[in-house]
Amino acid sequence: MNRDKRFFVICLIAATIILLGAVVLRVAMDGRLGMLEDKTFSVPVVTLFPTSLPNQPNRITPTVTLVPVPEGGLEYIVESGDTLTGIALRFGVNMQEIVRVNQIANIEMIDKGMRLVIPRQAVLTFAPTPSRTPNGRALTYTVLENDTLSDIASQYHVSVDALMSANGITDPNMLQIGQILVIPSADGSNVPAPTVIATYPFSAMEGNVALAYPLVTQGAGFRVHYQRGSLAEHEINDVTQFVPIALAHINTTLSVSFTQMLDVYLADTLFAPPDQALGGKADSANKRLFVQYSSQGRAWRHYLLAHELTHVVAWNTYGAPASAMLSEGLAVYVAERFLLEESNMTVLQMCRAWQSADALPDVASPSLALHGHAASLDAYFAAGCFVDYLVNHFGMDAVKKNYSQPALQISGKNVVELARQSRIDLAQMGKSITEPPLTVAIVVAYNKLRNDYKTLWSEAGASRQVDKAKLRELDKNWLTMLLKK
Numbered sequence: 315m316n317r318d319k320r321f322f323v324i325c326l327i328a329a330t331i332i333l334l335g336a337v338v339l340r341v342a343m344d345g346r347l348g349m350l351e352d353k354t355f356s357v358p359v360v361t362l363f364p365t366s367l368p369n370q371p372n373r374i375t376p377t378v379t380l381v382p383v384p385e386g387g388l389e390y391i392v393e394s395g396d397t398l399t400g401i402a403l404r405f406g407v408n409m410q411e412i413v414r415v416n417q418i419a420n421i422e423m424i425d426k427g428m429r430l431v432i433p434r435q436a437v438l439t440f441a442p443t444p445s446r447t448p449n450g451r452a453l454t455y456t457v458l459e460n461d462t463l464s465d466i467a468s469q470y471h472v473s474v475d476a477l478m479s480a481n482g483i484t485d486p487n488m489l490q491i492g493q494i495l496v497i498p499s500a501d502g503s504n505v506p507a508p509t510v511i512a513t514y515p516f517s518a519m520e521g522n523v524a525l526a527y528p529l530v531t532q533g534a535g536f537r538v539h540y541q542r543g544s545l546a547e548h549e550i551n552d553v554t555q556f557v558p559i560a561l562a563h564i565n566t567t568l569s570v571s572f573t574q575m576l577d578v579y580l581a582d583t584l585f586a587p588p589d590q591a592l593g594g595k596a597d598s599a600n601k602r603l604f605v606q607y608s609s610q611g612r613a614w615r616h617y618l619l620a621h622e623l624t625h626v627v628a629w630n631t632y633g634a635p636a637s638a639m640l641s642e643g644l645a646v647y648v649a650e651r652f653l654l655e656e657s658n659m660t661v662l663q664m665c666r667a668w669q670s671a672d673a674l675p676d677v678a679s680p681s682l683a684l685h686g687h688a689a690s691l692d693a694y695f696a697a698g699c700f701v702d703y704l705v706n707h708f709g710m711d712a713v714k715k716n717y718s719q720p721a722l723q724i725s726g727k728n729v730v731e732l733a734r735q736s737r738i739d740l741a742q743m744g745k746s747i748t749e750p751p752l753t754v755a756i757v758v759a760y761n762k763l764r765n766d767y768k769t770l771w772s773e774a775g776a777s778r779q780v781d782k783a784k785l786r787e788l789d790k791n792w793l794t795m796l797l798k799k
C-alpha cells in the first residue's frame with residue numbers, strides 16, 4: 315500500500331468514527347435508546363449511554379406506558395423520527411419480530427407513513443423508555459353517534475381523565491355528535507399526542523382474555539367479563555338480571571338443571587380476525603361464552619347471549635353435539651323467545667319468507683353454511699325452524715337423544731326425510747303467519763345487508779381498521795330488518 319492510499323484509508327476510518335459518533339450522539343439526544351436485548355442495534359452504542367436521560371428543558375419527562383397489543387396484533391403508521399427500536403419498545407415486542415412480520419430489508423429505512431403490523435407477543439420487560447418530543451400539531455377526533463369517552467380514550471391509548479381535562483369536559487355523558495375533541499398525549503399532559511394509533515380494537519376470544527375483558531361482575535352462578543366504556547358496562551345490571559332468566563328458560567326448555575359456574579365475555583367491538591363475522595362463540599368444555607354485545611338491538615343482544623348459553627348448557631347436559639346444524643337449530647329455537655322482546659319477526663316467519671322466495675337453505679345438506687348469524691342468518695333460522703318442527707312433532711326428548719348421535723334418526727326417518735316433512739309443515743303453517751307481509755322484500759334486504767357486512771368484515775380483516783360509523787349503520791339496518799315493519 316503506498317502512502318496516498320494509506321492516507322486515504324486513515325481518513326476513511328476517521329470519517330467513519332466521526333460519523334458513528336454523530337449517529338450515537340443523535341440517537342442518545344433524541345432519547346430513543348434502551349433496548350439492550352436487541353442484537354441488531356450496535357452493542358457498543360447501547361452500553362455507552364444510560365437508558366434514562368436527564369430531564370432537558372422543553373422535553374416531556376420519560377413516563378411512557380407500554381401500549382398493549384390486542385389479540386392478533388395492530389397496525390401502526392410510522393411517524394417522522396420513529397425508529398424500529400422505539401416502536402418495538404412502545405409496544406413491548408421484539409424488534410426482530412416486527413422486522414420479520416413486515417419483511418423489512420433495511421432496519422434503518424423505515425419511512426414516515428409506512429404501515430407496520432405490530433404482532434401480538436408475550437410482553438417483554440424493558441427499562442422505561444423516554445417519550446418523544448411533541449410535534450406541536452394538535453390531534454383531534456370528531457365524535458360519532460354512540461361514541462363514549464372511554465371508547466375514544468382507549469382508541470388513542472389515553473386515560474378518560476386526561477381526555478376530559480384536555481377538553482374541559484366535566485360530564486362524561488354529555489358528548490355531542492360532531493364535537494371535536496383534542497387528544498392529549500399518553501402521559502396525560504395537555505400536549506398534543508405525537509402518535510396516532512388509529513387501529514380498531516378487536517375483541518379477543520382466546521389468549522389473555524382476563525386482560526382483554528378487565529371488568530368483572532359476579533352473579534349467582536356466573537361471572538360477566540367486559541370492557542371499559544362498553545355497552546355491556548353501561549347495561550351491566552340488565553345483563554346480570556338477564557343471565558339467570560335466560561338460564562332458567564334454557565333449563566326448562568331442555569328439561570335439565572344446569573347450575574355450574576359460567577364465564578360470560580361480552581365484546582364491545584368485532585372479534586379479532588378471522589372471527590370478525592361471528593356474533594358469539596361458546597367454549598362449552600370450559601363453560602365460557604363470548605358474545606358480541608353490539609348495537610344490533612337489546613333483544614338481539616339478549617338473543618345472542620341466550621343462544622351461546624344454550625350451547626354451553628346443552629353440551630354439558632345432552633353431550634357434545636354431533637351435528638352443527640342440530641346444535642345451532644336448538645340454540646336458535648331456545649333463544650328465540652328473547653328475540654321477541656322487541657316485536658321482531660318470529661323465526662318461523664323469517665323461514666316462511668325465505669321459503670316463499672325459494673331461498674330457504676336445506677338443513678339436510680352436509681354443506682349447510684353456518685358462519686355466524688349476520689353471514690348466514692338464513693341457515694341458522696332454517697335450522698331453528700327444523701328443531702321447532704322436531705320438538706312439536708316428536709318432543710324435546712327426541713332431540714336430546716339425537717344430540718350426540720352421528721346420524722339423526724327419529725321414528726325411522728333420517729334427516730333428509732325429516733327436513734322434507736318440516737318444509738311441508740312450514741308451507742302449510744304459512745297461511746296462519748302471513749302478518750306481516752312475507753314477501754321477497756325481506757330476503758332482498760337481508761342479502762344486501764349481508765353483503766355490506768361481508769365487505770366491512772373483509773376490509774377489517776385486511777386493513778385492521780373498521781369504519782365504526784358504517785358498522786353502526788349496518789347494525790341499525792339489521793335491527794330494522796328483523797322488526798315487524
Ligand SMILES: [Zn+2]
Pocket residue numbers: 621622625641642645
Ligand atoms: Zn350458535
